[in-house]
Amino acid sequence: MDSDLIKLVNRLQDTFSNLGGELDMPQLVVVGSQSAGKSSVLENIVGQDFLPRGQGIVTRRPLVLQLIHTPIPDPSSSPPPYTEWGQFLHIDKRFTDFNEIRREIEQETYRVAGQNKGISRLPISLRIYSPNVLDLTLVDLPGLTKIPVGDQPSDIERQIRNLVTEYISPPNSVILAVSPANVDLANSDSLKLARSVDPQGRRTIGVLTKLDLMDAGTNALDILTGRKIMADALDSEAEFFKNHAAYRNIAHKNGTKYLARTLNQVLINHIREKLPDMKARLNTLMGQAQQELNSFGDAAIFGDKNQQGALILRLMNQFAHDFIASIEGTKVDMSTKELSGGARIYYIFNDVFGHALATIDSTAGLDNQDIRTAIRNSTGPRPSLFVPEAAFDLLVKPQIKLLEAPSLRCVELVYEELVKLCHNCRSPELERFPHLHAQLIECVSELLRERLGPTSDYAQSLIEIQAAYINTNHPAFISGSAVAAQTATSQASKQSIPPRPVSAEPTNGTQTPENGDESSAEEPTAVNGVPSRDGRSVSSTLHDRARTTGSSSTAGTSTKSSSRPHHGPRHSYNGPGPVGGSSLERSHASLTPTPTGRDVSIVDAPSPTGLMAGKRTLDGNNAAYDMRSLGKHIEAVSGSNNASQMTQREEMETSLIRTLIASYFSIVRQSIQDLIPKAIMHFLVNYSTKEVQNRLVATLYKPELLSDLLNEDEALVAERTRVKALLDAYKEAFKTLSDVNLKPL
Known part of the structure; x- marks a missing residue:
């Protein structure tokens, strides 16, 4: 029954390892510094040399080692059966040569962890079947180190410590703390780390190695390097304890064989102790797996069109x-x-x-x-x-x-x-x-x-x-006349001219009648004898004043438009003009003959457009113009873009627009x-x-x-298959543990 417990745990461990289960199985975890003798302990327990050897860090991936006791085969059977062999979980092959097992461990380490001295968390699983072993499950971990050597990562110490802590922290792990006897136990790294997760030492077993090196001058190089066969090494170990003056009285409680029996019993007792916790944990995992499986949906709908x-x-x-x-x-x-x-x-x-x-x-x-x-x-x-x-x-x-x-x-x-x-x-x-x-x-x-x-x-x-x-x-549109008034005021202030109202007013310096006489307000006014257009705004008058530099006396009346242009469906904005007048209203002053009937001559009057050169003569029937430079003037005006040449009126119009x-x-x-x-x-x-x-x-x-x-994702189908298999494994493990007839301790 005890052996069946270990085999059951091993089987569950393999199943959950393949399916990605989270059940922590009872196991022995070997911890120690580099060159503390961990590999020698494991090889002595197995009775074979099968672990890689070398300088510095050799174990760079966790090695899950399952030892399975087999009966001695009948030598008379044909063909002769193998007595001892190994089998990896990652390859379907039986290894009868333990040297090949060592090479496979090295190649698998290189494949995952690389050629340098870095480590990997992915474990290697190895089963060894032999009549010379007891049922055990051990995990060999990289040796603790302090200083990076060669091409090791600079944080190799932290990486290894984290990896070891991950394996020894679960309560189901039994810690096998290996320490060399020729080093003060107070400085043992393995014991310090074990104490950090198991302060009371209830699941920690201390293993001392290299006892034969404690005396000065003792040389055990052949044994440590594995150059002696394993049987001789075990015999030498037994002889050492039997004949040593200090250890001969306890020789039956020392040595590899005693260690193997002790570990076997410790592991069995630990499994028995943890069985209730394992069953409770399996119950929880089954519920989680069932919930995850339900989230993938039922594959049975694919045969029913209605569904x-x-x-x-x-x-x-x-x-x-x-x-x-x-x-x-x-x-x-x-x-x-x-x-x-x-x-x-x-x-x-x-x-x-x-x-x-x-x-x-x-x-x-x-x-x-x-x-x-x-x-x-x-x-x-x-x-x-x-x-x-x-x-x-x-x-x-x-x-x-x-x-x-x-x-x-x-x-x-x-x-x-x-x-x-x-x-x-x-x-x-x-x-x-x-x-x-x-x-x-x-x-x-x-x-x-x-x-x-x-x-x-x-x-x-x-x-x-x-x-x-x-x-x-x-x-919400701003009044055009208001803008004109503001602009005119601004322009007037720049020219030191007092602001004047927007309404029509005389430009010859006379005052508007205060009695409100409309006929007086509508009388045409003249600037230096030239009639001013009726109804003009301040801006228009200023423009006229800028354009007119000379005039002659004349008499006449201004012509007022009595109708406003048609604007179509839109409204006109109130541009600068007389209050209440249309912005499109245009008034033009007429040049009329004098009462005496004489012709009026304007001599050398400057042209506002600059297009005329020389003298202009008006005789009522004939007009003579100097047209020699007309083309040049047109080119100059059309090509001019100098804003500083704008008149005061143009500046006001630009600002208004x-x-x-x-x-x-x-x-x-x-x-x-x-x-x-x-x-x-x-x-x-x-x-x-x-x-x-x-x-x-x-x-x-x-x-x-x-x-x-409704074609499903291939990765999802594979994941659902995995979860289904994991759920079945949980159920089978729970049933198996429930059926175990535990013997009393």
Whole structure:
């Protein structure tokens, strides 16, 4: 019965080692410093030389050594049976030559741990069958060291100590602490390490080696290097204790044979003691293995079409639910470390998109020369009396276009976020079917791709709509006349001219009648004898004053337009002009003959445009111009881009246009910042959440696709097979331990 216990433990250990089980089996763990004699102890117990030898660290992988006692074979049988042999767990071969066993250990060590002196945690399992051994399970570990030698890793001491601690820490391990007798036990590394995990020494056995080296001059080189045969070594050991003056009275309690019997009994007693704990642990492991096996699903559904259809429908519904819950923020396992799901969409709308719009300069790319040129071009051959609306429209539309790029990028960012959410919708059960999972992701991604186009088109159309109709009558749009007044005031202050009201006023220094006489206010005024245009603003008058340097006296009346131009469906903005007047209203003064009928000659009057050279003569019937340098003047004007050459009026007009563009751009930007997120939610997000489940069912729920969609991952199938075998091993081990009829201690 005692031998059966050890064999049972060995069998369970092999099973769990192959299947990756976690049951800690009772075993003897050999611990000692390098050259302490660990290998000699193990070889003496086996009675064979089979362990690698050499300088420095030799054992670089744990060696799980199972000794199995076999009866002596009948020598008369044919062919003669082998008496002793070894068998590794990693190779299906019986080794009868123990030198080959040594070479296989070396090759397997090199294969895993490499050619240098590094170590590996992966054990080598070796069984030795012999009539000369007792049933034992021992683990030989790398020897403890302090200083790296040769090409050993710099942290070799820490690696070995961690490995040894891992094996001796479990309560089911019996520690075999090997120490050389010629070293003070107070400095024994093996005993120190054993005491750290077993302070009371209840599962620690101390083994002293090299007793014959304690006397000076004793030489045991042949024995330690294994050059003597093992039988002679065992006889020499027995003779040493029998004839030694200090040890002969206890010779029967020393030596390798006594150690083997003691270890056998200790291991058996330890197994008997730990059997209840092993059964309890097996109960726990069986429950865990059963739960893990259930997570892989039942393979029996693959023969039933109805069960396959029901499974796919359930997985589709779960996938769609997880996708929608991620957007709405109702998913159970929502992250607490970073923004996810719908919160990231809100972040895109509020922070990313909002910041992008806020950083756009309303007049980006517009310099003063561009504005000046637009104003000139929009008036055609006529001089500009007021800031033309055509120039404002021409300049503000490209600025509105600047909002298109961030709007379309906002659509793309939300689309990309939805695709990420789709890929993150997974569950352990769904991962069981990678093809189905991939098809679900592809189906939802296709739905999102379909919605990307219409959403982007609508976002682009919102920008085009804003540019299609410039509503300068918007309540939030700044008043053009107010801007003109501010600009005129600013310009006047620069020229040390007291600010004047925006309404029409005389420019010849006379005061406006205080009695409110409208006829007096409408009387034409003259600057140096030249009539001033009726109804002009301060800016227009300033412009006239800058253009006119000489005049002659004349009499006449100003012509006022009694009707305003047609503006179509849009409103006109209030440009600089008389209070209550239209911004497009233009008044032109007429040059009329004097009462005497004489011709009026303007001699050497400077031309505002600089196109005329020489003298201009007006006789009512004929006009003579000096046209010699006209072409050069046109080239000079069209190629000029020097903003410093602008007149005071042009500076005011440029500043006015820039302010009006900024005001209107702010209105459009605010509208776009509100409409784009709404469009994205309607056309992309909400549409996708409403249609995702219907799209999945319509695309994938087809009888001819069921089998293909439910193809399982090969790695998962292999893992389920392993867990099933491990569960069966746990059940068998539990049944075996429960049936053991324990003998009294």
